[in-house]
Amino acid sequence: MKIDWGALGIVIVVSISASVLFMILLASSIRLLSAAKVRTNQGGSGTVMLSTGYALLALAAFLVLFCIYLIVPQFH
Amino acid sequence: MVIAVILVALIFDFTNGFHDSANAMAGPIATGALKPRTAVIIAAVLNLVGACLSTEVAKTISGGLFDDELITASIILAGLVGAIIWNLLTWLLGLPSSSSHALFGGLIGAVVVGAGFASVNGWVIVSKVLLPAIVAPVVAGVAAALATVLAYRITRRTPSADSKTGFKYGQAFTASLVALAHGTSDGQKTMGVITLVLITANLQASGSGPQPWVILAAGLAIGLGTYSGGWRIMRTLGKGVVEIETQQGAASGAASTATILASAHLGFGLSTTHVATGSILGSGVGRRGAEVRWSVARKMVFAWLLTLPGAGLVGGLAALVANFGTAGVVALLLLLAAACIAIWALSRQHRVSHHNVTESREVLVLAAASQTTYMQDPQVTTTPKPKQKTKKAKAKSAA
16 A cells, blocks of 8 residues: 555645635635726726626636535536 | 444534534634624534535545454444543643544554554555645645735735625635535544444445435534534634634635545545644735744644544553443443543533633634734743633623
């Protein structure tokens, strides 16, 4: 029996990239939604920013759901 | 006999729940992202859901760690007794130890005493327990640090009110995910033990996974534990002592979840406590100006190192008692009941002080990443109890 370095490597890569990706999506979405609000308050149109913001948020939620989907054996 | 072991395993699961639930929910309660009551209910429900998600860790325990030809139900019982007593003891003393390592330690100790060294698969333990125990907190820490840096950088020009609110939701969300991951990772450990019992009693084929009712029972036990004990710990934790910002909370939650779920999926039996601590420390490193108290971190590592051998010792002693046939098993069960009642009584008797010790240790974990300054007082590290009282008194008078 030897140590399963491959599995350990997967854990390292997946954990870090998943957290970073999630945070990029979340933070960008927060930034866009806030910017949209500011622009609307100034009388401009923030529709594009608003929809992009929500899209990113949805993408973050999808990322989480997809990861959970991956680990549940019943779905495969 | 089998039923007794299963019951004891579920009791262990319960202690696991209330030992660890603060890991997930102390953060959002402290930042106000979630109300205490809502938080424990969410955590308990998601514990149950999480427990039903995967069975890889359970398979590691039931199928790989020990030679199931040589293991008997009474040895497993002894291991569980060791784990429960260690868990309650550390909880009483306020040591931030890992429930998972208590379980592994107890089982390993009992197996070594009861069936000899040959029945332990040493390499599996190194590969699936010891190595992940070292690597996972570091990975979670790095992930949380990177995520925190990104969170602050991306929202640098965003009005702080907006980013606070946004990340508040983010933190509540990721903390819920941590609860889910906790159920997946720790709920499975009990499943694994119950399955191991069923295998040794020849009620189930060797090498097969847990049965549906076992999964459900384990999920319920850990959920209930989270709900009940967690409620008490979190009420003390939620009093505004912990001060991480919502950005850090969201980042550390995401990192913990990713690490725990990824490892659970590959069958590593790692500790939720270690990972949660690692990611909170990481989120402290990631925020400019945040102070990380490495002396505190060192102290915690020491407590972690103690858990495996400590629980192993208790488990081994329990196995010695259990070796005396039926009388020994009955004596062991009585001892366990007596120990539980004694520890519970002690915790009631010194309710405030013991809760404060738990609180201060748990807060040490979190305070390591925050800017609360009260730990800088050198007196505190040696005598946490009186300081905690004044801290609590202050909080009361402030309220």
